[in-house]
Amino acid sequence: MTVAQGRQASGRKGGAPLRRVPVQERSAARVQRMLDACAELVDELGYDGLSTTLLAERAGVAIGSVYQFFPDKRAVVQAVTVRNLETYLQHISRRFTDGGLRHWWDGVDAVIDEYVEMQRSTPGFRGLHFGDIVDTHLLDEHRDNNDVIVGKLRDVLVERFDLTADERLDFALTIAVETGDALIKLAFRRTPDGDPAVITEAKALIRQYLANYVTV
Structure with a gap:
């Protein structure tokens, strides 16, 4: 999820509920690491096995950093899903416009x-x-x-x-x-x-x- 995508999602009732939109590159990179860690843990443990503590450890961030941007693990998973959906639609659009x-x-x-x-x-x-x-x-x-x-x-x-x-x-x-x-x-x-x-x-x-x- 890019900073622009995060801003769009956070302002949309049906979108991923970011508590705070990362405006600095370092913060945006930290959010990306959290999403990447979440995706890996879902593959390994499933949604029920995921926790914010495990996510913070895998992403190499403090647990407070997770809650700085996301209210709970469900919100992080929502953000991963939004990112996947947007990536899929981008791939489809590229395939359709390549000729x-x-x-x-x-x-x-x-x-x-x-x-x-x-x-x-x-x-x-x-x-x-x-x-x-x-x-x-x-x-x-x-x-x-x-x-x-x-x-x-x-x-x-x-x-x-x-x-x-x-x-x-x-x-x-x-x-x-x-x-x-x-x-x-x-x-x-x-x-x-x-x-x-x-x-x-x-x-x-x-x-x-x-x-x-x-x-x-």
Whole structure:
């Protein structure tokens, strides 16, 4: 989470509740270490095993530094989840604007591939996903996290592939996101790195489903 992101989140009722926005580089770096430590500990111990004391020890900061910026461990986990979600959306946006995707179904593959890659390589992501275990309304108090993702995906699909933006597309993307989320979780339950057969089927199923709704 950058300083600007922290400021944006702290001023948003559905965002990560930073007590104090780090304005100096040293403070911002300290917050980053806390988030990194939190992600590592969630992978190792799960949310229930996490404590602010362990977090402070892993991050190499005083326990008072944790409470200077976060009221409790839940707030730190929320901040990690916001960071993961923003990173995912940035990756998707980059893939969609790089020019390598020729058709909307290439975009479906890119969305799934980026999600799978974060599951494999991003600390804390597999245990937290997009905040399921903590708060389903991290970015918007009126919409859950997947609804926010649907809106972002709709915007980039419409812009990149000249799709028709309407309620049918929103509905179809909602079904696609929820289905893809469930199937990818299944893939990672089957094998530690995600069962390639399940991931391939997820892509095919979602492309086939969206083909009934997507119009250009």
